[in-house]
């Protein structure tokens with residue numbers, strides 16, 4: 026097999042799945058689209074039914090006297106979203122916004138490198154196409170937010186109830202452990218483990234290196250290696266579309282407009298957000314109105330675009346685009362992501378590697394680790410996601426899912442053919458690099474200009490070197506020695522002493538990628554206040570990943586769900602006072 030053939034296999038399966046999607050087999054699981062007319066008025070309008078927007082719409086409609094319109098650019102999640110084992114087939118399809126980032130200013134391998142940025146365009150947003158790892162981040166993250174924002178309501182003790190509020194944990198081991206107190210069991214988001222015996226030999230190797238093997242990384246202590254939790258239950262993906270919308274699809278006060286694209290927020294003369302311009306599925310343009318508030322939940326890339334198109338953003342940039350400025354704010358700046366280094370290890374010979382063929386489960390056995398280099402530190406510096414796979418699947422992950430250069434992936438494949446492969450994503454959890462989102466046009470349908478800025482801060486390379494070196498000690502463990510495990514290296518870096526400074530400096534820029542954790546472009550503390558209100562205007566909030574001031578120490582879906590739970594309470598409180 027070569028990398029081109031591996032990707033062509035994926036495309037063939039995607040084509041078949043696109044045909045199946047026309048049957049709309051999943052539509053019974055989700056709310057139907059409402060008939061919305063020009064000029065309709067609601068108490069609240071929520072724009073974007075992703076991880077955050079679905080939760081906000083659910084919580085606001087708990088009061089039967091409150092009407093909510095939820096506007097979503099995409100439609101129902103297809104079968105390949107609902108079945109966890111098919112997750113790799115969603116990229117670059119009609120449910121992906123298909124954004125790319127131009128990385129010309131960063132220090133990655135190739136000049137003017139273009140990176141694929143997968144983003145969900147359907148009910149549930151990215152929660153309908155993500156890799157379903159349930160990770161809350163570390164208490165230190167939220168205590169830092171509270172310090173920056175000078176608002177204790179964001180410290181760990183005060184956000185923990187919102188993590189608990191959203192969750193229905195179904196794992197018996199954690200439920201019978203002291204960590205039970207950190208988990209919810211009564212809510213919409215079902216969470217399970219996907220246990221696998223194949224992880225044991227690797228967990229033993231991590232233990233040999235001195236890492237703790239923990240039952241759960243989602244309590245008040247996150248360090249150690251574990252079999253993680255997933256937003257998978259009852260054989261299906263627990264997207265927010267499934268958990269928070271499917272379960273309330275008959276609420277008469279929830280109105281949903283699918284396949285409809287919001288293009289502009291309308292303000293009155295006093296800068297109150299009062300309406301929203303939308304292009305419907307049939308290209309009809311309508312304006313809808315909100316009595317109380319408009320909540321923007323269109324995600325880290327589209328939220329800054331919508332705000333800027335509506336006159337909220339950096340003055341110079343808006344004026345250069347011919348847009349009248351309503352509020353001069355650093356919208357689009359502060360873009361953050363985890364940019365992991367991909368480390369591949371060729372393990373024991375296995376002519377036929379046991380692969381999960383069950384589409385109801387996560388496709389490979391996996392372990393996660395949270396590590397602090399300084400042993401007296403209680404929060405992690407880096408995260409590893411460790412997938413146990415085979416050379417052919419590793420080739421697909423490498424060249425397709427994680428968009429690494431074909432030739433490099435091909436080389437990895439050749440050097441691991443017939444073997445088990447440990448595919449590791451090793452992420453610096455607190456990168457200093459920042460990217461940016463700008464408008465490239467006043468046409469709302471034109472994608473914004475995105476620069477992820479990966480490794481634009483030099484210290485991130487240094488940190489990635491330290492973390493990769495630390496992880497690579499795994500080669501010294503008994504199991505790795507017994508099977509004569511090898512770190513796969515690209516041709517260009519061969520000849521350099523493995524583990525040397527020179528080696529990592531060569532290697533890392535070529536095998537770094539994205540894990541799609543984009544946050545921060547409308548951050549609390551700069552664009553928003555700590556109640557998520559947009560500064561300089563009234564009746565407008567942003568509730569999604571863009572509101573995060575500093576990226577969390579792990580995957581981002583569940584922290585965003587927590588923000589949405591907290592936001593819904595703040596919206597209810599603030600409007601009750603009026």
Ligand SMILES: Cc1cc2nc3c(=O)[nH]c(=O)nc-3n(C[C@H](O)[C@H](O)[C@H](O)COP(=O)(O)OP(=O)(O)OC[C@H]3O[C@@H](n4cnc5c(N)ncnc54)[C@H](O)[C@@H]3O)c2cc1C
Pocket residue numbers: 072073074075076077078096097098099143144145146147148149150151152154155156157158159160285286287288322323324325327328331540541542543568569570571580581582583585
């Ligand atoms: C491939 C992939 C794998 C990932 N894996 C994990 C993981 O394993 N675990 C984890 O915790 N996180 C993971 N993440 C990240 C996580 O899923 C996201 O951070 C999170 O879902 C983002 O939530 P959000 O509410 O900010 O935005 P989104 O979920 O993106 O929601 C935004 C919604 O707004 C809609 N929208 C946008 N513009 C408009 C408009 N103008 N009008 C109307 N609607 C609009 C979009 O279609 C979308 O539905 C992954 C992400 C991806 C893409």
